[in-house]
Amino acid sequence: MFDSQVFAWLHLLVGWLLKPVTWGLFALLVVAVVDIGIAIGERFGGLARWALMPVEAVERLARRRLDRADLIGRVGPMLGLMGTLIPLGPGLAALGDGNVQILSVAMRVAFDTTVLGLLAGVLGFALSRLRRRWYDDLLDAMEAARQQERSDEPTLAL
Template sequence: MLDSAIFAWIHQLVGWLLEPVTVAMLALLALAIWDVGVACGERFGGLARWRLLPAAEVERRARRRLERSDLIARLGPILGLMGTLIPLGPGLAALGEGDLKVLGVAMRVAFDATVMGLLGGMAGFVLGRLRRRWYDELLDAMERETEGAR
């Protein structure tokens, strides 16, 4: 039953996904590193310049940056899980055939993908939490200044 052509085709398709998933995970980690730099710039001077902008523009910018952080936080673990599960199929098949070398390589790839995905997710989560606090504080301060000017 599990030897049908459909399952063979699905297995082939999933095997082709490992490389694109790995490239996507590396791109996501590069985006996370870049976003950490942007967040450092915001924290050490960038947000002070945002005070000169209208509140609607601050909210728009904040929303876009929070969405990017949330995307990194969610996609990292998803890509990590995909990168974990894809090599496990061939690895377990190799175990059934007694080829421990292939199993070892598959397990190494699987665990590396897990760690990289969790690293990306952690970076996105931390950035999102910090930014939410920073933006809330900025908008509260801008609101107090506006009320004080009246």
């Protein structure tokens, strides 16, 4: 039943995905580390400069940075799961042939990619939650300042 040429192609295609998935995980972790650096800069002075910008520009910039953090938080675990499942097929096949060495290598790759994916997910989730709170506070303060300016303006008596 599973000797069809379609299944052989499927197995070949999935086997080719392991390297791109692993490189994708590494790239995602690099983006997460860079984004952590940007967030530290925002927290210690960067957001104060944002308060001088128009509200629309702040919202646009905040949305872009939140989208990036959300992407890291969602795609990381997905790639980690792919990196877990891809080597398990050949590993279990090797176990059926009695080759425990190949199974142990496959299991090590599976666990390593799982951990990297979860790490990326945790970093992305934490960045997203912190930034949401920071940006909401900043936008609330900007709105309060705008309302204060409006109330301080002299009104013309007619």
